[in-house]
Amino acid sequence: MKIKNSNLRYKLVARNWFAYLQDVICDKIEELEKHYKKGRNNKFKTFKFDKKKGWYQEHRIIHGNVFEKASVNFSEVSGKLDKKFAKEIPGAKKNNSFWASGISVVVHMKNPRIPAMHFNTRFICTQKFWFGGGIDLTPCLKNDREKNWYHNQLKKMCNHHNKKYYSKYKKWCDKYFYLPHRKETRGIGGIFFDYHFNNFGKDMEFVRDVGRIFTEIMTNLVSKNMFLRWSKKDKQIQLIKRGRYVEFNLLYDRGTKFGLKTGGNVQAVLMSMPPEAKWK
Numbered sequence: 618m619k620i621k622n623s624n625l626r627y628k629l630v631a632r633n634w635f636a637y638l639q640d641v642i643c644d645k646i647e648e649l650e651k652h653y654k655k656g657r658n659n660k661f662k663t664f665k666f667d668k669k670k671g672w673y674q675e676h677r678i679i680h681g682n683v684f685e686k687a688s689v690n691f692s693e694v695s696g697k698l699d700k701k702f703a704k705e706i707p708g709a710k711k712n713n714s715f716w717a718s719g720i721s722v723v724v725h726m727k728n729p730r731i732p733a734m735h736f737n738t739r740f741i742c743t744q745k746f747w748f749g750g751g752i753d754l755t756p757c758l759k760n761d762r763e764k765n766w767y768h769n770q771l772k773k774m775c776n777h778h779n780k781k782y783y784s785k786y787k788k789w790c791d792k793y794f795y796l797p798h799r800k801e802t803r804g805i806g807g808i809f810f811d812y813h814f815n816n817f818g819k820d821m822e823f824v825r826d827v828g829r830i831f832t833e834i835m836t837n838l839v840s841k842n843m844f845l846r847w848s849k850k851d852k853q854i855q856l857i858k859r860g861r862y863v864e865f866n867l868l869y870d871r872g873t874k875f876g877l878k879t880g881g882n883v884q885a886v887l888m889s890m891p892p893e894a895k896w897k
Contacts (some may be wrong), residue, residue, distance in 0.1 A: 622744055627817050631740035631748075632693050632718040634821070638828045639691040639720055643677055646689075646724070646831055649839050650681040659690070666882035671695040678887040680892065683843045685727040687886035693718040694879065698743075702878050708745030715774060715879075716742040719750070720828070721872065724835065725887040729855035731842045732804065733862060734887065736831040737872065738824045747823050749811035751786065752831050753794050755804030757858040758851060764805050767834060771808055774830045778823045786810045796865055803865050811871075845885035856895035863894050872893060 643661050650659040658680040666674040667693035674692040681687070695716040698706060703713035719739025728732065738750030754767060768787070790809035795802050808827075814820055865874050866889045876886030 624746060624881045627740070627746065628716060628718065628742065630721050630817075631820060631824075634825060634828075634875055635693075635718055635720040635738070635740075636691050637673070639677070639689055641654055641828075642720075642722055642832055642835075643679075644689050645836055646679060646681075646684055649836065650679070651841070652728050652840075653681075653683045653843055661687075664882075664884060666885065669696075669880065672880075674882050674885050676882065676888065680886070681727075683727060683731075683839060685725050686892040687724040688885075689724070690721045690885045690888050691719075692721075692885070696879065701876060706743055707747070708743035712744050714743065721888065722831070725859065725864050725891040726839070728845060729851040730760075731839055733859070733891070734831075734835055734838075736828070736835075737810075738827055740824075745814075747812045747814040748820055749813060750824065750827060751790055751793075751807060751809035752827065752834070753790055753804055753807035753809070755858060755862060757855040763838065767805070767807075767838075770830060770834055774826050775808065777826065778819070782810075782823075794865065796861060796869070799861065799864070801861070803861060853895065855857075856893060857897060859891040859894035860896045862889070862891060866890070873888065 645882060647660060650657070659679055661677040661679045664676045664678070666672065666676070672694045674690065674694070677689045679687050698713040698715055700713055703709040706715070709715060717739060721737040722735070724734045733755040735755070736752045738748065740746065740748055752771065772783040773870070775786065777849050786808035787806060790806045791802060793809045794804065801836065873886060873889070
């Protein structure tokens with residue numbers, strides 16, 4: 618769909634939601650940290666990147682007792698795409714100008730019984746515009762009950778908007794978060810979508826619900842498991858699984874490539890990197 622004057626309103630609505638959601642998720646993470654160890658008040662540190670014209674990125678990071686590393690990044694950026702890279706982006710082949718805003722969240726947990734979690738949603742404008750994003754979990758210890766619960770939550774949320782979304786976006790997630798050189802998936806999947814645009818109002822509400830359900834899933838899994846005991850063996854399994862996480866994000870992740878090719882803040886672009894990882 619080509620951009621019309623209404624895209625200015627679309628941009629404002631989308632970026633305001635992403636900025637608001639950043640506050641909501643950070644507040645929830647700090648609340649969980651406080652609940653785990655009363656008297657310990659771990660807080661996010663904020664790093665702002667606005668030295669480049671047309672760019673604003675706010676990267677928040679916390680190293681806590683529950684969240685070994687949690688990164689929550691908001692961005693609103695615009696400019697010109699590299700002409701070679703522009704050929705890969707819808708609507709940018711003839712005009713390489715772009716605008717994008719979004720939120721990205723990656724949490725690596727201290728307790729190996731809680732999965733690593735990734736969530737992002739974004740709105741991108743070239744001569745076309747669309748939403749993208751998704752949610753996926755990477756546990757290091759098998760838990761089929763939690764896996765089934767998690768996918769059921771995503772399915773119910775998707776079905777509220779369109780009965781086809783869950784099946785379509787689950788398959789896309791399984792295909793996307795796959796390491797060909799390992800012949801294995803990164804985790805237990807979730808949903809992944811891109812180039813999503815039918816009706817701005819309805820699509821925006823779907824994107825809001827993706828953010829809401831992630832916050833609920835994260836809160837539930839952390840609250841339920843953060844006091845469970847774990848062993849050194851569990852931690853070693855977690856560190857090796859984190860190595861797979863690093864491999865995917867450096868070799869295949871679209872967001873990483875987009876951030877690096879458009880001159881983003883490297884610290885924010887590489888926010889998905891775990892605090893510690895291991896390879897056999």
